[in-house]
Amino acid sequence: MNTLDTDAYMQPEAAGEGASRTEAAYQELRQRILSLDLAPGALTLETELAAMLGMSRTPLREAVIRLAQEGLVIPVPRRGIQVAPITERDVREINQVLACLEIEAVMIVAARPVRDEEIAALDSAIAAMDAALESDDIDGWGKADFRFHSLIFELCPNRHLNQTARLYLDKAHRARLLTLPYRRRPVYSNSNHAAVVEAIRRGDPETARDIHAAHKRRWSSELDQIIELYPSMFEPGSSLD
Structure with missing residues (x-):
């Protein structure tokens, strides 16, 4: 062999x-x-x-x-x-790092002038999330949700924040796909993202930050429940026996 x-x-x-x-x-x-x-x-x-x-x-x-x-x-x-395996610790720590970065990024984006095409891109990602949810396409929802989070970082002018976020975005996507089948129907995520975009549209960084921080706290709590209820999702995919 x-x-x-x-x-x-x-x-x-x-x-x-x-x-x-x-x-x-x-x-x-x-x-x-x-x-x-x-x-x-x-x-x-x-x-x-x-x-x-x-x-x-x-x-x-x-x-x-x-x-x-x-x-x-x-x-x-x-x-x-x-x-590379995904461990419980990986999921928790990646979520914590990106939550901190994204809450700051949302505030920075809302504090600067945002072009119509940038708002349109965010709206498009949310529309794709809504359509996927209506058709029970959880994989499609995950892709659209990842696009929304990626756009937030792309629109943030802080280069160092972006460079740090890029180190974790792909790892976060793997972790998101791993936990996705165990999540509650993510209606709250869609409405939260829409509210964040509305705050960005108005140029209201404090509201954008507060809404997104509340969303991240809610997701962290749900993630803790998923990890506790479904520890088997961290088992290796196969072996070379």
Whole structure:
């Protein structure tokens, strides 16, 4: 059986076509990890991943280097790679960090002049959330909700806040998808986001901050309940037995 040779991960990928294949492998693997198509904690042989992507192992190895640097995979010597698990502690801490950043970002966005097209983008994300909720499309709701939160950071002019948020947004999305099946119907999230956008539209940073802070407190409480009731969601996705 062919297994992953971790020493090979140190060999650089050639430029040109090889680099393009590496980028394609990286993007495909990253998307599969972030969408939970490759489950948290799952162990997979390198040969299985190469077959899945329809690629040779060389671009795959380069892609894994990047994903490991981002904390999304863990190379397992002589066995394969492990998708980084999501632990209870991860979910709590990521939620705490992004809550602090996003409450501040909402206030900063509302304190500056906001263009019509920026408000329209936020409204569009909320409309997609509403439509998904009406059709019981929880996955679609999750994607639209992620878009809303991403937009808040994109519209915030504080570069350092944005750089910090980008370190956690993808990890937060994985955690959000993990907990999504266990959530109550998120009607409150939709109405909260709409109220935040209205405060941004009026240029009322204090109200925007207060509304969003209340939403984050409510979600933190619900998250605690989900973690207590469904600890099995943190179990690894599979093994290499």
